[in-house]
Amino acid sequence: MRDLFQQLLEEYTRSIEVRHYASHVMYKFAVKEFLEFHSKRAKHSTNFSQADMIAYFEYITTRNNKRRSGTLAQSTINHYLFAIHLLFDYLLTMGYEDALPIVPAYLRAEQTDPSVLSIDEVKELYRYCENKEETAILSVAYGCGLRCSEIEALNIKDVLLRDGILIVQNGKNAKRREVPLSDKVVSDLKDYLHNYRTLKSKNRQAFFVNKYGYRLRGNSINKRVVQITERTSITKRVTLHGVTN
Numbered sequence: 719m720r721d722l723f724q725q726l727l728e729e730y731t732r733s734i735e736v737r738h739y740a741s742h743v744m745y746k747f748a749v750k751e752f753l754e755f756h757s758k759r760a761k762h763s764t765n766f767s768q769a770d771m772i773a774y775f776e777y778i779t780t781r782n783n784k785r786r787s788g789t790l791a792q793s794t795i796n797h798y799l800f801a802i803h804l805l806f807d808y809l810l811t812m813g814y815e816d817a818l819p820i821v822p823a824y825l826r827a828e829q830t831d832p833s834v835l836s837i838d839e840v841k842e843l844y845r846y847c848e849n850k851e852e853t854a855i856l857s858v859a860y861g862c863g864l865r866c867s868e869i870e871a872l873n874i875k876d877v878l879l880r881d882g883i884l885i886v887q888n889g890k891n892a893k894r895r896e897v898p899l900s901d902k903v904v905s906d907l908k909d910y911l912h913n914y915r916t917l918k919s920k921n922r923q924a925f926f927v928n929k930y931g932y933r934l935r936g937n938s939i940n941k942r943v944v945q946i947t948e949r950t951s952i953t954k955r956v957t958l959h960g961v962t963n
Contacts, residue, residue, distance in 0.1 A: 723753045726814075733808050744794075748801035766806075768819040775799075775822040835860075839952050846949040854910035855926065855942055858884070859958055861903040866958035870936045872925040874911070879904050 730749055734742045755774055756766065778798050783790050790798075802821050809815040835843075840860050847853045858864045858872065868886050876885040882904055884897040899907070916931050924933035940958050947956040 723757060727753060729812075730805055730808055734804060744797050745801035745804060748798040749805050752798075752802055752805070766815075766819055771802075771819045771822060774802075835952070835954065835956065839950075839954070842950050842952060843943075843946050843956075846946055848946075848949075850906075850910040850914035851926070852942055852946055853906050854914075855939060856946070857903045857906040859943065861900060861906075862897045864897070866936045866939055869926065869939050869958070870934065873923045874925050875923070877907055877911075877925055879908050879911075 727746070727750055731742070731746045734745055752774060755777060756770055759770060759773060778790060778795055780789060782788070783794075799821055806815075806818045806821065809818060840856075843856055843860075844853065847856065855869065858869050859866075862884055864872070864884075864886065871888065872884075873887075876887060878885070879899075882899045884899055886895050886897060888894065911925075915925075916927060916929065919927045920931035921927055921933045926934040926939065928934050928938065936958075943956060943958055947954075
């Protein structure tokens, strides 16, 4: 039975790695711990009951943190529960199970970053853009979730407008990922590319270029966002993470 759990863990790991989840290492650890917990509780049975899920939920919300004093942080518990949710999705998709228990509701993580914007605040940023470049930067930052360094490295060939996909070639942890584009983001990027970006670019690959035609650097991208924020009523200190020098 342990071999079965090991095989399941390996299959699950491959399934989340190909989907380029940024936290796939934590998800693998969480599922490994869950399977070990279930194995001890259910004597290696592969049947997952609602009582098992309740017991596991009580376990992870009270167990000691192995890296520091106290219990697990709410954000970590969120990751653990989401990992189990992905596991159950995989079991159902592959036909290993016909029905599975409900994963307990995720805890609401405490918001500690004062620069996190609400949806209304992001909309306000859009309203105060003064040109197509500013709108496009917001679209890849907030519409696609790119870090500042990823925006800087973005090339024209990475933005597949017809397919509605943006490719981050070398993202966090050196991972390549594909980001689906909404219709609005496609429209914003197309408008910038065809109606604003300088045609006399010295760097033909770079998606964002400065007025001299060279690749727009991270500190300049961040400066654009700060300038937009200064026109609004937003009092939070808004910067893009991952700024490069």
